[in-house]
Amino acid sequence: MSATDVVARPTGTPAGRPARSHQRGPGIAQKLLPLVPAVVLLLLFFAGPVIWSLYTAFTNEALSGVGAGATRFIGLGNFRRMFSDPAFLSSVVRTVVFVIGSAVIGQNCLGLLIAMLLRGRSRAVQSAVSLVVVGAWVMPEIVAAFCWYAYLNRTGSLNSWLGHIGFHQDWLYTAPMFGVILANVWRGTAFSMMVYSAALSDISPDVEEAASIDGASGWKRLWLVTLPMIRRSIMTNLMLITLQTLAVFTTIYVLTGGGPGTKSQTTPIYMYEQAFKFYNLGYGTAMALILLIVGALFSLVYLRFLNVDEK
């Protein structure tokens, strides 16, 4: 099952379909023809950079200084440096906290909750809620981030409201990870909600009815019937939002810039800093590879945990 089966993603690449005008026995070449533009575009705009960054991760490539003039192959040098770099290691920990907090717990659970609450409601309620939630999701990341900055900062709107009842928050400064996680949950929940809405609508009401006749309480029904039935969707959803969240840069950069100090410096922020502020392109791209591995580890955990392949 792929992501496009669950929900149509606007950013997905077009899947190959046989051309409609030749429904009777089209040749292989004709079948593949519609794929060509997408593949060419991918090769043109993705393959080059991907291969280049793979190569760069093993060099001392830099924006300025010696590395830019005389780039050379340094083998695993960047990786050795990374694992003795405390700033990098703590950025990975922060990234994992960010992913678990904002994707696995926040977006995933909240999305499921909203989807379940929406089941069987009137059309008006469903569209009103979806509009609000999806509105956050379609907003460009930079706009959403500035909204949250305007909301959370010391002189922002949250404080001017809280001020009336004698409270005050300074989360971007005192609890920056909490602030960025909150903003990312708000922005990303819509995706999980849509995935789960689609999955839940596939469950026949008969099944749940049968369960309740057998005496299963609400919680038991959720845990023993509903969740197992949608576990493939849970799996797909978790994988996708994990990969998306791992790479979140704009939200954090706008809200806190990784600060104060390094308190919210996740790996993408640290990577950007190494590559574009210290000009160490090679070191930065090497980190991108590690980030890829972190994503793969998450996926392995999900696969194991959710027993998707079990018949």
Added chain:
Amino acid sequence: MKVAYQKFGAFTQMDQLMHSVKKQYEKAHPGWTVQLEPIQADENSYYTKLDLMSRSASTAPDVLYEDTFLVNADISAGYLAPIDNYLSKWKDWSQFTPTAKTAGKGQDGKTYGVPMGTDTRGLWYNKQLFQKAGLPTNWQPKNWNDVLTAARAIKQKVPGVVPFNIYSGKAAGEAATMQGFEMLLYGTQNQLWDPKSKKWIVSSPGMKDAMNFLNTVFSEKLGPNPQDALDPQWGTKVSTQLLPTSKLAIDLDGSWLTGTWKKSGTKPWPQYTKVMGATAMPTEHGQAPGKTSMSGGWLLSVGSKSAHKDQAFQLISLALNRQNTLTYDNLASQIAERKDVANDPKYKNSDPFTSFFTGLVKYTHFRPAYSTYPQVSDAIQQAMEAVMTGQASPGAAVSQFGSNVKSAVGPDKTTTSS
């Protein structure tokens, strides 16, 4: 022909100069077009964008606006072309001071840029606020303690204003390193670079004292609210809002500030000549020579990938001839590095602070312009930010700085001093 330079916040004087130079050049050389590429970015991103442009021949500018401290890095990257051949034929070159001539000199002995003017740094203070606090309006602090004492008096007697601004933290970028940390460090017995061993000094008593000073400023709340000071717009806010509205009493800042307040600046404020005073940053204990300052400055360089190097240098020599230099140095409140400009009454009388800041050249220091300086500078900003936000004690920040620099430049390139 492509000219790349910075335009950001209150800094628009370079843009004005280049527009005028474009007209002059195109008039004198029919058939040639000068394409101006103002890069709208703060200091850090400006260098990044400039270096990204310089990587490929199709985007590389012919003329670049370069900070002196990055010249060596960009020379080793092969982005700049040596211009000695042109300079030897340029009769104006003899007008440049000996220090100015070395500003664009690479470690290979060749020259890679023509200086536009330099700057110095000192303490700006608001005389009206000083009067309110009962402090002398011709303030002359003798040591760091005098600065803190004045800030404490302001805090106590004039509520609602920021007593003392010292740039700090990563958002302020190089301003934090140079106007902040180095103005302190070079007033101690220590420096940042050991010329004998050619190594970075990552720990010294002076460095600890500088961090302690910073800690005092922020822990006693003599400085700005750290959250405000960590806003990338803070520098612009200081010069265009806080100082002109008398919301900031003492500002450790650059000689160029008046450029913002002149008629042509982004925040015209004619009263600055009466309201503001300027005094030298004292050394730590008032030890000889009593004052300290830091100087930087910018160059115009020819890009190594330029296909029109002759024309590029022609443009530079036009942009930095006597008349244009005079106009620019006055507009941007730069300290002239051409003798004919420095002696011009139009320069001397352009601003009541010109002679004061020019006088600081005697006490000034330059940054170690090595290709690893940006990384060291960033490590300084990190350490400052850790101290100002209370994340680390001054001692812990210095040792953190040491390990950051070691991992960035290699342990064999660092040393300590006592």
